[in-house]
Amino acid sequence: MSVLHIVNKSPYDRNSLDTCLRLANKGSAILLIEDGIYAAQKDSGVSEKMTRAVSRHAIYALQPDLEARGINSEHMIDGISLLDYDGFVKLTTEYSKLQSWL
Amino acid sequence: MASKKFLYINRKAPHGSIYAQESLEVVLIGAAFEQDVTLAFIDDGVYQLMQNQDCKGIGLKNFSPTYRALGDYDVNKIFVELESLRLRGLSEQDLMPLTYEDEDDDWVEKKSIHVVSSAELADIIEQQDVILNF
Numbered sequence: 001m002s003v004l005h006i007v008n009k010s011p012y013d014r015n016s017l018d019t020c021l022r023l024a025n026k027g028s029a030i031l032l033i034e035d036g037i038y039a040a041q042k043d044s045g046v047s048e049k050m051t052r053a054v055s056r057h058a059i060y061a062l063q064p065d066l067e068a069r070g071i072n073s074e075h076m077i078d079g080i081s082l083l084d085y086d087g088f089v090k091l092t093t094e095y096s097k098l099q100s101w102l
Numbered sequence: 103m104a105s106k107k108f109l110y111i112n113r114k115a116p117h118g119s120i121y122a123q124e125s126l127e128v129v130l131i132g133a134a135f136e137q138d139v140t141l142a143f144i145d146d147g148v149y150q151l152m153q154n155q156d157c158k159g160i161g162l163k164n165f166s167p168t169y170r171a172l173g174d175y176d177v178n179k180i181f182v183e184l185e186s187l188r189l190r191g192l193s194e195q196d197l198m199p200l201t202y203e204d205e206d207d208d209w210v211e212k213k214s215i216h217v218v219s220s221a222e223l224a225d226i227i228e229q230q231d232v233i234l235n236f
Contacts, residue, residue, distance in 0.1 A: 010115050010146050012189065035118035038149065044191030064159025068117050070152030070166075075191070084159075 003028040004095035007036035011046045016101040021053055029058040037065045042077045054079035106231040107138045112147035122150045123165050125236035133175035140179040148186045151197040173202030178214040185220050
């Protein structure tokens with residue numbers, strides 16, 4: 001079983017996303033929560049690396065965190081899946097290891 | 103006493119830490135002392151002004167509607183750095199349309215938000231007496 005990587009910091013404020021993308025093997029999954037969801041916005045300074053990441057990983061974003069921050073799901077990078085809290089819990093049970101890049 | 107020019111610089115995203123909410127409270131308290139107040143939103147601070155923030159799902163208080171009250175407190179010089187918006191794939195249309203009524207111009211409703219370049223913002227910073235960072 002593979003690793004679920006969790007990123008909760010803004011990609012413009014911390015290097016958590018960069019480190020995650022550098023150290024996450026192909027086939028592992030990435031979940032964006034809290035300020036981490038800002039990485040899901042398309043036509044942005046991180047959209048190129050996120051578009052590349054979508055081809056290597058299953059990428060998820062927590063919808064309540066998008067809504068809280070006024071990020072419209074239509075403005076998200078293609079290939080990122082939205083999850084609610086139940087989906088978040090279910091996802092964590094599907095991976096043998098969780099890695100939170102705090 | 104002559105009023106001083108106060109600049110509040112906001113550089114943090116709204117819900118991941120308490121900075122944005124605390125800044126807004128300090129600005130509203132400071133506005134009661136009739137100082138000349140300017141706000142700047144830079145880096146992740148631009149996210150504070152996003153439209154349609156809905157915090158029901160994360161169980162936090164949505165304080166973003168409070169920004170709409172700033173105009174009533176004569177806080178109407180709000181500058182947003184263009185470069186910060188662009189890096190995040192945002193434009194002025196993504197921000198709340200904050201306004202105020204100009205008492206020197208027959209209470210005409212005017213825009214409070216001005217999107218400015220880094221160079222323009224650098225000059226605005228130079229013009230201040232006091233700068234507070236959040």
